[in-house]
Amino acid sequence: xxxxxxxxxxxxxxxxxxxxxxxxxxxxxxxxxxxxxxxxxxxxxxxxxxxxxxxxxxxxxxxxxxxxxxxxxxxxxxxxxxxxxxxxxxxxxxxxxxxxxxxxxxxxxxxxxxxxxxxxxxxxxxxxxxxxxxxxxxxxxxxxxxxxxxxxxxxxxxxxxxxxxxxxxxxxxxxxxxxxxxxxxxxxxxxxxxxxxxxxxxxxxxxxxxxxxxxxxxxxxxxxxxxxxxxxxxxxxxxxxxxxxxxxxxxxxxxxxxxxxxxxxxxxxxxxxxxxxxxxxxxxxxxxxxxxxxxxxxxxxxxxxxxxxxxxxxxxxxxxxxxxxxxxxxxxxxxxxxxxxxxxxxxxxxxxxxxxxxxxxxxxxxxxxxxxxxxxxxxxxxxxxxxxxxxxxxxxxxxxxxxxxxxxxxxxxxxxxxxxxxxx
Amino acid sequence: xxxxxxxxxxxxxxxxxxxxxxxxxxxxxxxxxxxxxxxxxxxxxxxxxxxxxxxxxxxxxxxxxxxxxxxxxxxxxxxxxxxxxxxxxxxxxxxxxxxxxxxxxxxxxxxxxxxxxxxxxxxxxxxxxxxxxxxxxxxxxxxxxxxxxxxxxxxxx
Numbered sequence: 001x002x003x004x005x006x007x008x009x010x011x012x013x014x015x016x017x018x019x020x021x022x023x024x025x026x027x028x029x030x031x032x033x034x035x036x037x038x039x040x041x042x043x044x045x046x047x048x049x050x051x052x053x054x055x056x057x058x059x060x061x062x063x064x065x066x067x068x069x070x071x072x073x074x075x076x077x078x079x080x081x082x083x084x085x086x087x088x089x090x091x092x093x094x095x096x097x098x099x100x101x102x103x104x105x106x107x108x109x110x111x112x113x114x115x116x117x118x119x120x121x122x123x124x125x126x127x128x129x130x131x132x133x134x135x136x137x138x139x140x141x142x143x144x145x146x147x148x149x150x151x152x153x154x155x156x157x158x159x160x161x162x163x164x165x166x167x168x169x170x171x172x173x174x175x176x177x178x179x180x181x182x183x184x185x186x187x188x189x190x191x192x193x194x195x196x197x198x199x200x201x202x203x204x205x206x207x208x209x210x211x212x213x214x215x216x217x218x219x220x221x222x223x224x225x226x227x228x229x230x231x232x233x234x235x236x237x238x239x240x241x242x243x244x245x246x247x248x249x250x251x252x253x254x255x256x257x258x259x260x261x262x263x264x265x266x267x268x269x270x271x272x273x274x275x276x277x278x279x280x281x282x283x284x285x286x287x288x289x290x291x292x293x294x295x296x297x298x299x300x301x302x303x304x305x306x307x308x309x310x311x312x313x314x315x316x317x318x319x320x321x322x323x324x325x326x327x328x329x330x331x332x333x334x335x336x337x338x339x340x341x342x343x344x345x346x347x348x349x350x351x352x353x354x355x356x357x358x359x360x361x362x363x364x365x366x367x368x369x370x371x372x373x374x375x376x377x378x379x380x381x382x383x384x385x386x387x388x389x390x391x392x393x394x395x396x397x398x399x400x401x402x403x404x405x406x407x408x409x410x411x412x413x414x415x416x417x418x419x420x421x422x423x424x
Numbered sequence: 425x426x427x428x429x430x431x432x433x434x435x436x437x438x439x440x441x442x443x444x445x446x447x448x449x450x451x452x453x454x455x456x457x458x459x460x461x462x463x464x465x466x467x468x469x470x471x472x473x474x475x476x477x478x479x480x481x482x483x484x485x486x487x488x489x490x491x492x493x494x495x496x497x498x499x500x501x502x503x504x505x506x507x508x509x510x511x512x513x514x515x516x517x518x519x520x521x522x523x524x525x526x527x528x529x530x531x532x533x534x535x536x537x538x539x540x541x542x543x544x545x546x547x548x549x550x551x552x553x554x555x556x557x558x559x560x561x562x563x564x565x566x567x568x569x570x571x572x573x574x575x576x577x578x579x580x581x
Contacts, residue, residue, distance in 0.1 A: 149512065167458060263514045266527060363542065
């Protein structure tokens with residue numbers, strides 16, 4: 001490896017991605033946890049395993065399930081290949097999500113990184129879309145009903161809902177046409193778009209002079225090769241090793257072949273959408289599917305554009321007050337969300353108390369106010385007692401939303417059994 | 425007003441062309457996606473059987489056709505879709521509880537398809553029934569949406 005030719009080629013190639021020298025602080029593992037790089041590596045792994053899977057997979061109602069069985073039973077290392085692709089895909093959702101959280105809490109979304117925050121959110125959306133379109137492809141009961149539930153969620157968007165859901169499915173129900181178009185989104189359009197957006201994403205990181213550092217006054221620089229490159233190689237190789245071992249031990253799930261006549265009990269959406277499904281149990285769909293997500297997304301997009309913020313770029317939680325705010329918000333959100341879930345399950349039945357009032361008010365507006373008003377009070381309290389500034393309060397609000405979604409995801413996927421009853 | 429000042433004739437024409445081309449691409453793409461779903465049949469009459477076959481006050485499954493034929497106590501018929509109005513799972517009729525139950529989110533409906541338990545907010549869809557010479561025909565091509573049950577939805581022999 002030490003031949004000058006090879007060395008030069010590697011160095012020259014890598015320097016298209018990295019600058020020749022990097023700030024010593026920025027390559028400490030705990031600065032970024034390597035999350036962006038891990039996500040990129042997972043994308044490459046998914047690309048390779050996906051290309052191989054395409055040789056066996058048949059995207060039709062008759063052939064899909066059987067081709068998966070054939071892959072698992074007849075093809076050498078077929079099961080391992082599918083497991084690798086499956087677990088890489090699931091890990092990619094988690095890692096991308098953690099990456100979003102990391103850049104948010106380390107104040108790396110302001111000023112020149114604003115645009116990249118938006119591209120990042122867009123890529124996060126595409127990651128979830130890729131995973132979701134892939135979810136249908138095995139054409140088993142799990143896939144069929146998860147996609148039925150998800151596409152029906154779309155139909156609750158006001159005005160354009162029904163046409164949109166039918167456009168996504170290519171009909172009133174999930175059928176062979178849906179499978180075909182999901183296959184093409186999954187293996188063609190979405191990866192292509194992602195390669196394009198990832199290139200812009202990386203380029204914008206370099207344009208902002210690399211990742212943020214906690215103390216921008218320290219300017220000690222170290223050469224990229226070997227300092228950074230070796231760390232990257234260690235992380236990449238360990239990750240690949242762990243993934244292969246994990247895939248050898250744990251198989252990707254596969255239920256019986258899809259049967260449109262019988263929904264399994266309980267039927268659940270993919271786990272990363274379980275927060276939404278949980279929300280839907282407590283709230284009118286046009287709130288749970290449309291109003292709440294649109295407000296939250298608009299808020300996330302708006303954060304780096306808020307005026308008059310005291311930003312300490314690169315500092316975790318901005319200040320020590322920000323850290324306190326984050327911890328308190330997380331605790332508040334965990335307790336309060338759990339409380340609301342349990343109480344709407346057993347005690348608060350607005351719909352049966354006021355059967356004549358419109359459902360949009362009894363199951364939409366009232367539960368929303370029930371959550372928003374105490375949360376607003378809590379934020380005012382943090383402002384008063386912790387002397388939190390504007391940015392700290394934004395951090396608090398995001399923490400409440402994130403923790404709330406996580407709690408709903410956990411409750412929905414782990415604590416609900418038959419008939420979607422709590423603790424069943 | 426800064427934005428308006430920035431627009432020159434040249435940049436206006438450029439942006440207009442880009443917008444038009446993108447809109448056209450979106451239009452073509454949406455139509456491409458729509459095309460796949462166009463296998464609509466205007467009506468598809470399914471012969472469910474003679475009136476006398478069905479007892480009053482009972483619900484009969486036609487699972488391959490995705491509906492339940494509900495004969496009410498007064499002898500009227502309702503062809504109720506099995507598709508839950510909440511998120512599209514397949515509801516099942518529980519004879520022991522005398523109601524339709526959805527396995528996905530625990531919505532419940534009575535024999536008229538009315539909501540008994542949320543999260544569903546509207547009654548189960550219906551299929552049109554025609555009765556000719558004592559035989560029941562159900563039009564399974566087009567489900568009829570409804571918010572609530574009313575007696576005009578019942579078909580009598």
